[in-house]
Amino acid sequence: MLEILLDATVRAGTPILFATLGAIINERAGIINLGIEGLMLIGALSGFAATLASGSLLLGVIAAFCASFAAGSIHALICVQLRGNQIVSGLALTMFGVGVTALFGRGVVGQTIDGFERHAVPLFSQLPLVGKAFFNQDWLIYLSFFLVLLIWFFFYHSRWGLELRTIGENPAAADACGIPVNLYRFLAVAVGSGVVGIGGAYLSLAYTPMWIENMSAGRGWIAVALVIFASWSSVRALFGAYLFGGITAMQLRFQAMGTTVSAHILQMLPYVFTIVVLVISTRRLQKGASQQPGNLGLPYDREDRK
Amino acid sequence: MSLHLRIEKREQGTALFRSMAIITSILVALFVAGFLLLFAGVDPAAAYIEILHEALGSVYGLSETLVKTTPLIITGLAVSVAFRMQIWNIGAEGQLYMGACGATWVALFSGLDSSWMLPAMFVAAVIAGGLWASVAGLLRARWQVNEVIVTLLMNYIAILLADYLIFGPWKNPDGFNFPLTAQFGEAARFSEYFGTRLHSGFFLALFCALAIYLLMERTIWGFQVKAIGSNPAAARYAGMNTGLAIFLVLTLSGAIAGIAGFSEVAGLQHRLQHGLSPGYGYTAIIIAWLARRSALGVVIVSFLLGVLLVGGDSLQLSWQLPVAFAYAFQGLILFFLLASDFFINFRLRRVKEETHA
Numbered sequence: 001m002l003e004i005l006l007d008a009t010v011r012a013g014t015p016i017l018f019a020t021l022g023a024i025i026n027e028r029a030g031i032i033n034l035g036i037e038g039l040m041l042i043g044a045l046s047g048f049a050a051t052l053a054s055g056s057l058l059l060g061v062i063a064a065f066c067a068s069f070a071a072g073s074i075h076a077l078i079c080v081q082l083r084g085n086q087i088v089s090g091l092a093l094t095m096f097g098v099g100v101t102a103l104f105g106r107g108v109v110g111q112t113i114d115g116f117e118r119h120a121v122p123l124f125s126q127l128p129l130v131g132k133a134f135f136n137q138d139w140l141i142y143l144s145f146f147l148v149l150l151i152w153f154f155f156y157h158s159r160w161g162l163e164l165r166t167i168g169e170n171p172a173a174a175d176a177c178g179i180p181v182n183l184y185r186f187l188a189v190a191v192g193s194g195v196v197g198i199g200g201a202y203l204s205l206a207y208t209p210m211w212i213e214n215m216s217a218g219r220g221w222i223a224v225a226l227v228i229f230a231s232w233s234s235v236r237a238l239f240g241a242y243l244f245g246g247i248t249a250m251q252l253r254f255q256a257m258g259t260t261v262s263a264h265i266l267q268m269l270p271y272v273f274t275i276v277v278l279v280i281s282t283r284r285l286q287k288g289a290s291q292q293p294g295n296l297g298l299p300y301d302r303e304d305r306k
Numbered sequence: 307m308s309l310h311l312r313i314e315k316r317e318q319g320t321a322l323f324r325s326m327a328i329i330t331s332i333l334v335a336l337f338v339a340g341f342l343l344l345f346a347g348v349d350p351a352a353a354y355i356e357i358l359h360e361a362l363g364s365v366y367g368l369s370e371t372l373v374k375t376t377p378l379i380i381t382g383l384a385v386s387v388a389f390r391m392q393i394w395n396i397g398a399e400g401q402l403y404m405g406a407c408g409a410t411w412v413a414l415f416s417g418l419d420s421s422w423m424l425p426a427m428f429v430a431a432v433i434a435g436g437l438w439a440s441v442a443g444l445l446r447a448r449w450q451v452n453e454v455i456v457t458l459l460m461n462y463i464a465i466l467l468a469d470y471l472i473f474g475p476w477k478n479p480d481g482f483n484f485p486l487t488a489q490f491g492e493a494a495r496f497s498e499y500f501g502t503r504l505h506s507g508f509f510l511a512l513f514c515a516l517a518i519y520l521l522m523e524r525t526i527w528g529f530q531v532k533a534i535g536s537n538p539a540a541a542r543y544a545g546m547n548t549g550l551a552i553f554l555v556l557t558l559s560g561a562i563a564g565i566a567g568f569s570e571v572a573g574l575q576h577r578l579q580h581g582l583s584p585g586y587g588y589t590a591i592i593i594a595w596l597a598r599r600s601a602l603g604v605v606i607v608s609f610l611l612g613v614l615l616v617g618g619d620s621l622q623l624s625w626q627l628p629v630a631f632a633y634a635f636q637g638l639i640l641f642f643l644l645a646s647d648f649f650i651n652f653r654l655r656r657v658k659e660e661t662h663a
Contacts, residue, residue: 034454038637074641083652084644087394087454088595092640095588099634103346106628213628218462225455264470271459271466275445282451 005249006133010141011207012252013245015040015216017144018199019223020230020237021151025192027227028155029185030168030295031079034090035072036196037220038097043068043197045101048204048211051113057205061140064201065194071097072193076186083299098214108211115209116140140202147195151234164188168293171300181300196220218271225274229281232293240277247273313652327650328596331642332610338642339635348625356624357617367616369502373574375612377402377586379511380566382593382604383518388559389594390522391535393552397442397457398563399587400464401435405564406571407468408434410487410578413494413571414476420493427494428568435564436557438464443556447549453556461587472578487578496573507569512605514565519601531555563587584615584629592636596643611636 019036026033033039046067051060075093078084116138124135134145155161164184166174171181199219204211222244230236251266259266285292340350361371381398388395395401408430412418418426438460445451469485478488496506522528534541534548542548566586571578589611597603618632 078641078644082645082648084647088591088640089644091396091591092637092644094637095633096637096641099630099632099637100342102628102630103342103634106346106626213630218459221455221458221462225452225459228452262470262474264466264473268463268466271462274459275456278455279445279449279451283449286450 003129003132005246005253006130007136008249008252009242009245010133010137011245012248013241013243014141014144015199015202015207016219016223016226016244017238017241018147018202019196019220020226020241021144021147021234022192022194022196022199023223023227024230024232024234024237025151025195026189027296028168028232028293029164029188029192030171030293030298030300031076031185031189032086032090032297033072033075033093033189033192034087034224035075035093035097035193036090036223037216037218038094039068039071039193039196040200040203040216040220041097041101041214042071043200044204044215045105045108045200045211046197047201048113048209049104049108051205052108052111057116060205061198061201064197068197068200069190069194072196073186073190075193076189079299080182080185080189083301086297086299094220102213105211105213109213111210113205113209116206138206140198140206143198148234148238155234165293168295171295172302175300175302185300196223199223222270222274225278228285228292229277231281231285243277244270244273323650327646328643331646332639334642335635335638338638342634346627348621348627353621353625356620357614360620361613361616365500366502369500369504371609371612371616372508373503373505374615375608376505376507376511376573377566377570377583378589378593378608378612378615379605380514380569381563381586381590382597382608383514383601384559384562384566385590386594386597386599386601386604387518387522387531387562388555389535390599391531391552391555392538393446393535393555393559394454395439395442395457395556395559395563396454396591397439397460397464397560397587398566398590399583399585400457400461401438401560401563402567402570402583402587403461403464403468404438404560405431405435405567406578406582407471407567408432408564409568409571410471410476410490413490414488418493423491423493424496424572427572428565431564431568432561433564435567436561439560439563440553440557443553443560446556447553457556468578468582469580472580476578478577485580490572490576494572495576496569498573503574505569505573507573510565510569514562515601515605518562522601563590585633588633589615589636592640595640 019040023033023036043064047060047064050063051057071093075089078089079086118136118138121135125131127135155165163174163179166177167179167181167184175181200216203215226237226240226244229240247270251269254261254266255263336354343350343353360367362368381402384398384401385395409427412427412430413423416426439457442453442456442460445456446453472487473485476487478484478486481488498505522531530541530546530551534546534551538548570582575582593604593607593611596607614635615632618629621627622629
């Protein structure tokens with residue numbers, strides 16, 4: 001019973017994990033991206049369509065990354081080069097994603113593919129309790145573990161990561177050190193958006209292998225809130241995403257058991273819980289226990305005197 | 307010697323320059339959306355002609371456009387009020403649903419006599435919408451919790467709550483198990499005009515625009531809101547209670563959005579049902595952003611987007627386009643508007659760079 005619940009937790013948490021990781025890469029460079037929800041949908045549809053056309057899941061994931069990378073580049077162009085309002089641009093990206101995927105998704109509604117299958121990791125999958133949940137999963141879930149480590153290593157043990165964090169903290173100082181601020185910011189937004197797209201692809205290639213209009217159902221917004229909970233750290237993002245995976249898994253379990261509580265009320269739980277978590281982590285942030293990038297949300301103009 | 311492009315700040319453009327930028331953005335967005343339609347197998351020229359013809363080509367079409375313009379004006383005003391203070395209310399959609407729930411509760415269960423029915427529904431909608439938004443207001447004022455995320459997540463909760471009521475306790479007992487509430491009595495309905503679906507809600511929306519204009523431009527509170535919006539630190543030093551103002555402005559914003567829900571159930575649907583709003587509360591964000599500081603601007607932009615929504619509905623019927631396509635178009639308008647802002651605020655100049663001999 002607990003094993004099944006844990007397994008469902010990991011599977012429900014993975015799309016949110018990818019989305020949160022992508023958002024962290026954005027925000028570390030100092031750019032808020034409220035387009036996560038739209039990017040997930042773009043990733044989900046392009047991944048599904050590419051797999052449907054080619055029969056290859058790998059091509060699907062690559063297509064999801066590239067399509068979201070391209071869509072994220074619009075946000076990057078507006079926020080970085082044109083110094084536009086990041087909140088409006090992000091909302092526009094979400095609207096654009098919802099609309100465009102509804103339009104182009106018409107052709108693939110109702111089609112099915114063979115989604116990602118489980119591959120047990122030898123030895124590890126034999127571990128009691130956690131073995132099945134973490135090491136008898138599909139390749140995308142293993143990719144998410146790898147990404148968590150890679151992003152942690154990148155930000156804390158590589159020169160580029162340090163430079164990117166500097167840009168998020170103080171772009172003027174980074175500029176003075178000769179770091180190409182705009183180039184780094186553009187790449188961070190585009191690559192981060194691509195990672196979000198893989199989260200979308202997880203929905204349409206593994207979680208429920210089909211395309212449903214608006215299938216991300218608010219997960220992108222939960223990810224935006226989780227970035228604050230995770231204090232911009234990829235490792236904490238893992239815990240946050242599984243917390244939400246756990247709530248989703250429990251809620252589905254309750255419904256399956258035929259509880260008398262209305263399904264509509266149960267479906268509210270993840271959103272209510274996100275708000276509670278957001279309040280707690282914001283309060284912690286104010287006590288100085290967190291590491292919000294100093295220049296988050298502000299455009300950088302070399303000629304502005306501060 | 308080589309030529310370089312330099313980016314320079316320039317003085318704020320004139321109102322004419324800004325209006326031109328808005329119109330250009332919409333036109334460019336239409337052009338790009340045309341390519342999207344082309345890819346989706348729809349002839350964009352035919353589609354655009356159909357939009358104009360359906361929305362403006364007949365008395366019926368025009369009345370339908372005004373019917374759609376009504377909730378857009380009200381929710382647009384709601385978002386723009388908070389906007390004056392640099393507060394983002396992304397939750398007008400949910401507040402609209404809560405307003406509709408409040409009004410429906412009075413209409414179905416209060417048993418009031420006819421003359422008091424509509425005013426009581428109005429008050430219930432205002433309270434429900436206001437309370438819903440006040441949660442975000444309280445969290446933002448007290449602990450600086452990001453109001454964008456809170457108001458947005460509360461949309462999902464509000465829509466689920468409405469669904470719970472429609473599918474559960476408020477379901478019409480004589481409704482053959484359809485997820486609908488019972489129909490409202492005559493006393494709980496707006497009058498309709500010219501034999502069309504145009505209802506009193508439209509005039510209520512115009513009245514709201516006037517009231518907001520007066521509140522913002524002619525009262526001390528409106529002045530404070532604008533002052534806090536343009537420079538919170540200065541406003542605090544001047545002795546203004548910014549926390550209280552944030553709480554009040556978000557509550558007011560939600561209360562206004564609640565009126566839109568009241569207008570939709572009393573004027574159009576005459577019951578509470580699933581899918582009450584096709585995303586008016588999200589479109590409202592664009593309206594507020596496009597109209598910037600003007601209540602009149604909200605009315606004009608709402609009408610333009612109303613045309614688009616009515617036209618979009620007809621495209622849905624004739625070309626099987628999804629309703630959500632309107633969002634793609636709205637997203638594009640915002641992208642181009644943000645890009646045009648750059649050319650309003652900065653100019654590109656070619657400069658000669660001297661090379662040292």
